[in-house]
Amino acid sequence: MKYVFPENFWWGSASSALQSEGEGYYTSRGETTWDHWFARQPHRFHQEIGPQDTSQFYRYWQEDIQLLKQLNHNSFRTSLSWARLIPDGIGEVNPEAVTFYNQVINELIEQGITPFITLFHFDMPMAMQEIGGWENREVVDAYARYAKICFELFGDRVLHWFTFNEPIVPVEGGYLYDFHYPNVVDFRRAATVAYHTVLAHAKAVQAFRAGHYAGEIGIVLNLTPSYPRSQNPEDQKAAHHADLLFNRSFLDPVLRGKYPADLVELLKDYDQLPKCQEEDSGTIAEGKIDLLGINYYQPRRVKYRDSIVNPLMPFMPEWLFDNYEMPGRKMNPYRGWEIYEPGIYDILVNLRDNYGNPRCFISENGMGVENEQRFIENGQINDQYRIDFISGHLKWLHKGISEGCNCLGYHMWTFIDNWSWCNAYKNRYGFVQLDLATQKRTIKKSGEWFAITAFNNGFNEE
Template sequence: MINFPKNFLWGAAASAPQTEGHSLSNGKTASTWDEWYVQNPEKFQPGQGPATTSNVYELYADDVKRMQSIGMNSYRTSISWTRLLPDGKNVNPEAVSFYRDYFTKLNEAGVTPIINLFHFDMPWWLMEKGGWENRESVDAFGFYAKTAFELFGDLVQRWTTFNEPVVHIECGYLYGYHYPDVVDFKKAIQVGYHTLMAHVAAVEALKASNCEGQIGIILNISPTYARSESPEDQRAKEIADLLNGKSFLDPCALGTIPVGLKEVLADNDLLPITAENDSVRIANNTVDFLGLNYYQPRRVQAPENPQTPALTPADFYAPYDWPEKKMNIYRGWEIYPEAIYDMAMMIKDEYGNIPWYVAENGMGVANEERFLNEDGMIEDDYRIEFMQDHLQQLHNAIEKGSNCFGYHTWTFVDCWSWLNGYTNRYGFYRVDLDNNYARSMKKSGLWFKALSENNGFNK
């Protein structure tokens, strides 16, 4: 038996925009997803927009009971900014009732809520002002965070500010997967900087409140592996780490922006506009803990024909196709459990062994109905194997002293996945889109129940 530390958090993660539904009702106003679906529905899976998703707004009470039934003792989800503050200023009382009841039911069921404030769902009213390009977004987010802490601080002891901030930056301003779907490296860096300062504003707001909770941030820190030991490939690795990992990890955990990152940006005319005293605010508002999402490693090599100054990150590093890789063919992602060990030891050795947890880890598979047995249960043994392999590596790191306090999968019930809709499924529970979003447990749910009850599993 592989045993984990006492009081280890076993749970799952999700987000408001991917699960709640009721996206333009009950007092909620539009996010960029709602508006983009109206403007360009062809970019999304046919008929699978953000309106209903998994209908958690109506089904949350029963979902909490389902969490109990598979042994979850914790759950991370997010608050919808546009539900709580439809115009950015005035509180929506129905949202307060919804979230207070939701969080209360979680606590009563012994499921510790970890509540995130932003999961890619920029309010449309703020996007019309430039979104994260506009410094006004920093204060707007700080006010939103302050409001959430005041309204729910008695129910929530662990808060996070952003989920994977690098993703809304690169997907919105470099790669076309999020609104506003532009390619502008300079804007991307400015958006990233304002996101960092918005995070700082939220940490400041919690410190100024009467809440006793802790605050962190959730980052997708995929370890970077270079093709070779050549100076060119190693430089590609270094810059990939600076842009994708250390850009948020260092200021949030250590209170400093890496000198190497500043130099790379300066050399390529990419430095953001800053404000006086920003560096002091960053230094004084480091996080209490980290959430780290891990799905796949990043493998890089030196680019063949880079532009100078750089126009995209591809001018700094190119992807490397490792010939020995094992793949999840449905997502096109490499499966490499060893990286979760490397990530854990990096946090131990380079970041003061700050408390952290696996905030997301999981396997998306298409057409899971192929694996329905005669009792109507999906036998997702591939997902169980995936979790076992990663947990083995995580346990190895904990044994070596890494300060990890939990493991959350993506996700609890199948959820809506942005432009991919419901193409790939991740949940412990199947969601039947043709039957009023009915839930049915998969085999992995039974396995997870045993995992939680035993606080470990047999090799």
């Protein structure tokens, strides 16, 4: 079977500033929430490895861009660091940061690699967090200013902008489940953070439209299809609630310009609605995007709760559903995530049938594996499992495109083994192996496979 993708398909990978830049960390940029948290609780991070220990893109950017070219990338997504560009979040622009990002953008273009640039990838400047982070509307306005500065500085060359990467994750991690700073567990505050993030996104889109910049603007959402345990109406309702909270809370505002009415009703029923201002609905309506990035890693399987909620416990999403472990599911045992390739197809069909078939692309898809040195053969990691993972997802992506879904590309997470939040380097995701001690880069078997696939705009499979 031959899988050929549309002409001008985007082949590439994704990364982020905080997870790759490293060098120049404290000298040329402000403190982020991650620096602050790591300095105070290093034990929360795998092997106590913090964000200063990365693949040092700040130093090795030229070498790394050559590797991207070698892997036949025609596009590459990374982020700008708000704390590097404007160290206190609201003040003067750092000229060193402007020079660095100009060099990176120019070199990517010089090598025939289209830059896709994200404005915010989890790395809140600590100065902004100290006044409340996304709970504070002043931070929303500061972010809108930062976005406008980025458009002015780089918008003549960057033609694909993304306001946020996975905005639901700081909501879940920072305000529900305690795996991001500020480690709050409070649904109402989480709802406020989510709401203000949508407002920040919309204000950045407004600034982009007002400036008449070239190119397009979008957002990157991690979409996790919610599958009910059964066709039982209660299981179906549980899946609907999970979908409302974790997918449609961002998907509907950015594609339809408004929230789902049943999400608003649900939060009202439980007295969890954030405070709104009269002009907010107009702002959100103007935040509709040109391009949707889709990060897909795993499905969400849910069922009706087996037990009654204790009304004295604080409200949490799990009041509305229980997670369901489907028997016989295929797993990535290192990450604890289910591998379900048809999910990527289901996302695209949902967008086609229910959201007007927006322009979109797979902005992340990846497989993290622990202790990959086990698989070294003749000096190279033989990660056939990653090739199988990618090709399995690409087949379902191809099916969606052949049925009219408007998907324009596929980006893998990630180019080179990178620092990954509290997991640090526990699981490796890269096409390129990183020796953290020596900074030596070695292309894995999956990198070679991807280079051939990108060159051929597809692949053959028996």
